[in-house]
Amino acid sequence: MSINQQLGYTPDHASPPGDLIQEYLDHLGISARELARRCGRSGKLMAEIAAGKAPIEPETALQLERVLDLPASVWIAMEAAYQLHKAREAETEALENSYEWATRFPLKELAERKLLTRQSGKSEQVRELLRFFGVGSVKACDERLGDLLAVDFRTSTTFKNDNLALSAWIRIGELRAASIETADYDRDAFLAALREIRELTLIPINDALPELERKCAAAGVAFVLEKPLPKIRVSGISRWLSPRKALIQQSLRHKSDDHFWFTFFHECAHILLHSRKEIFIDMAKGPGSADPKQEAEANVWAADFLVPTAAMRSFVLTFAGGEDEVRRFAKKQKIAPGIVVGQLQHNEVIGFAALNNLKVYYQWTDE
Structure with missing residues (x-):
């Protein structure tokens, strides 16, 4: 690595090799045509090189090395630096024209998260925005956004969605997951891990998260909890980063324990039940397409895994609406009471305002 690269130095100008050739011509007192004759090239080509209108090709550089006694590598390096400078200038102008496009992303929030x-x-x-998305051009970024939005994500119609902010949030998950070491995905190991993770609903979330992350990673699934960006209503996504590594990313958008855990097991269901190439979307409007049958399958699987359907049906038959009833049933099922309340509300056994005091509500540390 050169000292310029180490210091991040980018010259704001670069001279074409033709300038140096002209200095040699002046010093030797010969014309470009004479230099061309000595090199065995056409006079027109050498005149264009001297004027900076034509590039120095490797063959020409070797000929100049012999005639002017300056290594061919120097001529090639000068030409490369000049061409790079011209490309950078052209790119800078193009990127400036794309600035309004960039301001549509949540730049302030991304900067706050470093x-x-x-x-x-x-x-x-x-x-800087292109670097964040890991792409080389605005066109490539637009294509990348399409890829990023083609994932399985649960959302709430309560919140307005912004696709550019959503794509940025999904990209954050990719970056976070890249630093998580996981074993190769193993379906049986993942199912075994989920049975252990289910009991984590009984302990505080700050204590549960490290264990959840560790158990998932050991089965080939990276888990990322990332605060939502403004204007997005996504609760969670599940996707495959590679054939051997899956990702579950959650936002804690609704901060109750029942929503957090149901979202987690819903995403797990997609990983377990559905194709790695499928796109699942649970939202009122947005990119991509979803198979309602697969969404329903994930919902049923998650609900049954958290609270076995047969046990819930039996409980509902005698349920009189009391808190103590919920607590006793939840204790018997080894599950958090708030999760039972969430299912009772979803199944319209009780109203959405009932028994919410049994739920646990989380809060981000910076709030």
């Missing part, structure tokens, strides 16, 4: 830096220059800010 995922990118705010830049004063328009082109520099667009470059």
